[in-house]
Every structure is written in C-alpha cells, then in structure tokens.
Amino acid sequence: MPGALEWNDSTFLREVERLSSAPVSACFQCHKCSTGCPIGAEMDLLPSQVMRLIHLGADREVLESQAIWLCASCEACTTRCPMGIDVAGVMDALRMMAVQRKVALPDARGEQFNRSFLRSVRRHGRVYELGMLTAYKLRSRHLFADVDKAPKMLARGKLSLLPRPSGSAGEVKEVFKRAGEQEDKR
Amino acid sequence: MKYAFFPGCSLESTAWDFDKSVRAVCGALDIELEEIPAWVCCGSTPAHASNASLAVALPVVSLLKARAMGHPVLTACASCYARLRTANHKILSDADQRQRTERIIGQPYDGRVEVLHLLDVLANRAGPDVIRAKVRQPLEGLRVACYYGCLLTRPPEIVAFDDPEHPSCMDDLLAAAGADPVKWPFKTECCGAGLAITNCDVVNRLSHRLLSMAARAGAECLAVACPLCQANLDMRQADARKAHGDIPDIPILYVTQLLGLALGLAPEDLGIEALMVSAGSLLARAGIGAGGATEGS
Numbered sequence: 001m002p003g004a005l006e007w008n009d010s011t012f013l014r015e016v017e018r019l020s021s022a023p024v025s026a027c028f029q030c031h032k033c034s035t036g037c038p039i040g041a042e043m044d045l046l047p048s049q050v051m052r053l054i055h056l057g058a059d060r061e062v063l064e065s066q067a068i069w070l071c072a073s074c075e076a077c078t079t080r081c082p083m084g085i086d087v088a089g090v091m092d093a094l095r096m097m098a099v100q101r102k103v104a105l106p107d108a109r110g111e112q113f114n115r116s117f118l119r120s121v122r123r124h125g126r127v128y129e130l131g132m133l134t135a136y137k138l139r140s141r142h143l144f145a146d147v148d149k150a151p152k153m154l155a156r157g158k159l160s161l162l163p164r165p166s167g168s169a170g171e172v173k174e175v176f177k178r179a180g181e182q183e184d185k186r
Numbered sequence: 187m188k189y190a191f192f193p194g195c196s197l198e199s200t201a202w203d204f205d206k207s208v209r210a211v212c213g214a215l216d217i218e219l220e221e222i223p224a225w226v227c228c229g230s231t232p233a234h235a236s237n238a239s240l241a242v243a244l245p246v247v248s249l250l251k252a253r254a255m256g257h258p259v260l261t262a263c264a265s266c267y268a269r270l271r272t273a274n275h276k277i278l279s280d281a282d283q284r285q286r287t288e289r290i291i292g293q294p295y296d297g298r299v300e301v302l303h304l305l306d307v308l309a310n311r312a313g314p315d316v317i318r319a320k321v322r323q324p325l326e327g328l329r330v331a332c333y334y335g336c337l338l339t340r341p342p343e344i345v346a347f348d349d350p351e352h353p354s355c356m357d358d359l360l361a362a363a364g365a366d367p368v369k370w371p372f373k374t375e376c377c378g379a380g381l382a383i384t385n386c387d388v389v390n391r392l393s394h395r396l397l398s399m400a401a402r403a404g405a406e407c408l409a410v411a412c413p414l415c416q417a418n419l420d421m422r423q424a425d426a427r428k429a430h431g432d433i434p435d436i437p438i439l440y441v442t443q444l445l446g447l448a449l450g451l452a453p454e455d456l457g458i459e460a461l462m463v464s465a466g467s468l469l470a471r472a473g474i475g476a477g478g479a480t481e482g483s
Contacts (some may be wrong), residue, residue, distance in 0.1 A: 076340065117230070121244070125226045127195040166225065168225075175244065179240035179290050
C-alpha cells in the first residue's frame with residue numbers, strides 16, 4: 001500500500017485528523033466503538049476497522065465503504081472512546097472526503113438525501129419536507145419507498161403542502177455561499 | 187423564567203403535536219416561551235455530514251437572534267438541541283472554527299448564548315416537585331418506558347444534563363405525574379432516525395429491537411422527547427412488525443403529552459389525535475385524558 005504509515009501531511013491519516021480534529025492515530029483497537037455501534041450488523045467495515053484502515057493509509061477501502069454512509073451519527077462511539085476520538089466526527093470527515101474526491105459511492109442514497117435536504121434549507125431557510133422528499137425520490141429513483149406513509153401524514157397535518165419559509169431565507173442563501181467558500185479553503 | 191424558543195423544522199410539520207404540547211405544558215408551568223423571530227434550520231445531520239463550516243454557521247444565525255432577545259434558548263427537538271450546543275462548543279474550543287464562522291455570518295460571536303433542552307428545563311429548573319404539586323389527573327399505574335435516544339445525552343462534553351448511559355430525568359418527571367416508569371436497558375440506544383428516509387430496512391430492525399424490549403419490560407407506551415424518535419417509532423411500527431415479527435401496538439407519546447394529561451389539559455390541546463398508533467384505548471383504560479377530561483368538563 002503506497003503511503004502506508006508515512007508520517008507527513010500528505011498521508012491519509014494526517015488529512016483525516018486535520019479535517020476531523022480527532023486524534024485518530026491514538027486508536028489502539030479496543031473495539032469499544034464497534035461493540036456499541038447500533039448499525040454494526042449492516043456495516044461492511046466496523047468503526048474500529050475504519051480507524052485501523054486509516055492508520056494503514058487504505059483510503060480507497062475506507063472512502064468506498066458503505067459503512068461511512070450507514071453511520072447514524074448517534075455518538076455512542078464518540079461518547080465511549082477511551083482515547084477521546086470523535087469517531088462519529090471522523091465518519092463525517094470521511095463522507096466529505098468521499099464526495100470531494102468524487103469516489104464512486106457503493107450506495108448514493110445518503111449523499112442524495114443530504115443534498116436534497118440542504119437544497120431545501122438553502123431555498124427556504126427551513127426544511128420543506130414534501131419538496132425535499134420529492135427531490136430525494138427523483139434523485140435516488142426510489143420513488144415508491146414509504147409512499148404508504150404520505151396519506152396518513154397528510155391526514156394528520158404532518159406534511160405541509162406548501163413551504164413555510166423563514167423570514168431569514170435571504171440571509172441563509174448568503175450563509176450557504178460563504179460556507180461553501182470557507183470549506184473550499186480548508 | 188422566560189426563554190427564546192427555537193421550535194425547529196420538525197415542530198412546524200411532522201411534530202406539530204410536540205409543538206402544541208410543549209407550548210401547553212410550559213404555559214401550565216409558567217415557563218414563558220417567546221419564539222425566536224425568523225429562526226432558521228439547524229442543518230441537522232445533512233449539514234454536519236456535508237460541510238463543517240455550514241454546520242456551525244446555520245445554528246449561529248439563530249443564536250444571534252436569540253442573543254438580541256436576551257433570554258436563554260429553549261428547544262424541544264433533540265437534533266436541534268445537539269446542533270445548537272455543538273456549534274457553541276466548536277466556537278468556544280476551536281479558534282479556527284470561530285474565525286471561519288465569523289467570516290460567514292459577518293459579525294463576532296463568542297459561543298455563549300445558553301442553549302437548554304426542554305427536558306433539562308422541566309427536570310432541573312421546574313422539577314418533579316412542581317409537577318407533583320400541579321397534577322390534577324395522575325397517570326395512575328401507566329407503565330411507560332422512557333426513551334431518551336442518542337442526542338439528548340451524547341456526547342456528554344457537549345450536552346450533559348443527565349447521565350449519558352443511564353439518564354433518569356424523564357422517569358422522575360413521569361413518576362411525579364403518577365406514572366410507573368419501567369426499568370429497561372435501551373433508554374439511550376439509537377432508533378436510527380437519521381437513516382429513516384434512506385435505509386428503511388436498518389431502521390425497521392432498530393425500531394423492532396427497541397419496541398420489543400420495551401414490551402418485554404412491561405411497558406404499555408413509550409415516552410419520548412425527540413420528534414425524530416417519535417416519527418420513526420410511531421410511523422414504522424407496522425413495517426417493523428411485518429419485517430421482524432409480532433409485537434403489541436405501543437403508542438409513542440411525547441413526554442409533554444403525558445405530562446399535559448396529568449396536569450389536566452385536554453387531549454386536543456396536546457395533539458394526542460395525531461399519533462399513528464392511537465393512545466385512545468390505553469388512556470381510556472387507565473381513565474386518563476379522553477375519559478377523565480370529557481366527563482369533567
């Protein structure tokens with residue numbers, strides 16, 4: 001594996017540590033994160049394996065994994081890590097790296113959902129659920145998943161037919177623009 | 187005490203019943219809520235998974251509006267709560283992050299607008315004794331599993347108003363209201379709500395696991411304080427049953443709906459009718475709400 005265990009700024013490990021501000025190198029493989037992970041059963045790599053592969057510089061294995069998109073951000077791993085590694089924060093950094101490097105995602109639904117959600121927030125300053133869900137369904141082509149829920153939600157007033165924008169929607173557009181610029185410089 | 191209220195997007199739509207019951211219960215307990223004008227979405231998981239600068243800047247937009255109001259922020263959504271607290275934490279602990287945020291929002295912010303979750307305020311500022319004194323319709327013998335989920339107690343460096351592994355404040359509040367909170371081991375297990383739209387199969391498994399454990403512990407209903415947990419466990423109950431085996435119908439009530447009933451508020455003022463898994467027969471059997479309130483009025 002080229003780059004494995006090299007200690008300079010260009011290694012995968014250093015890049016993940018910089019982006020997540022988490023001391024990934026401190027992981028000594030106690031597996032506490034994996035033991036408590038609610039999604040472990042569905043993951044192709046367990047969180048502790050992700051940490052180890054980062055040590056080894058195996059960027060493709062990590063960034064192309066399904067695990068980084070299955071993480072539910074429940075923070076159990078972050079709370080329990082004896083070395084103070086924000087494991088859930090590392091998963092966030094890995095998702096961003098995967099998108100930025102245009103990695104072929106094994107399952108793009110997570111990324112498509114995030115994009116649909118944030119577009120809705122950028123436009124309205126708040127999430128407009130019906131619009132966001134429609135956009136996600138078109139993007140992911142999972143058109144019929146959960147459609148049985150919609151009539152029940154509409155009947156109970158739990159889905160609004162029209163967006164209810166925030167009075168600060170204009171300000172939010174600016175924030176998105178500038179946050180994008182700041183993020184590009186990181 | 188007066189608070190700057192941050193409802194968040196869910197409380198405007200999928201969780202309007204939470205919004206209604208939060209406002210009703212706070213009203214009954216003299217907790218004054220003034221909504222932050224033109225608040226904006228906290229960004230939730232899609233922001234922190236996509237853009238670290240945005241994930242801090244979005245909450246700060248609303249926090250600055252709250253600062254101008256001069257009150258601490260109160261929010262009822264566990265996800266909003268975690269995002270607002272995390273933004274403050276990052277601003278306080280990471281000078282780079284603070285600089286970047288100030289460049290995005292175009293003004294200084296020191297990360298010091300206090301953010302509280304509704305449960306924290308109910309348990310630690312009002313307290314079980316206040317509830318006990320105001321109970322008009324005790325939830326006599328109602329066996330409830332208090333479910334805290336992930337983001338109310340984790341990570342403890344950021345949220346910390348209860349024990350991260352064994353929280354008890356919701357149990358104490360509902361016990362003060364006369365209910366019988368059951369002991370069960372999954373109080374802080376994740377329900378997977380962040381994956382509810384994208385990975386229903388995972389979420390069905392997690393929901394089934396939680397619901398069947400609650401049933402085994404003898405619970406007749408769950409009490410929650412997060413709109414995402416509620417939507418997930420309530421709406422997916424039928425799917426979870428279909429995929430993983432039979433479990434009894436378990437109504438998923440907001441803690442404020444249960445407290446509201448105990449305080450003598452009418453079910454329609456608490457949005458009880460919006461539940462997918464109806465609590466009607468459970469409450470009627472226990473002589474709470476529908477039965478009690480209509481007879482009384």
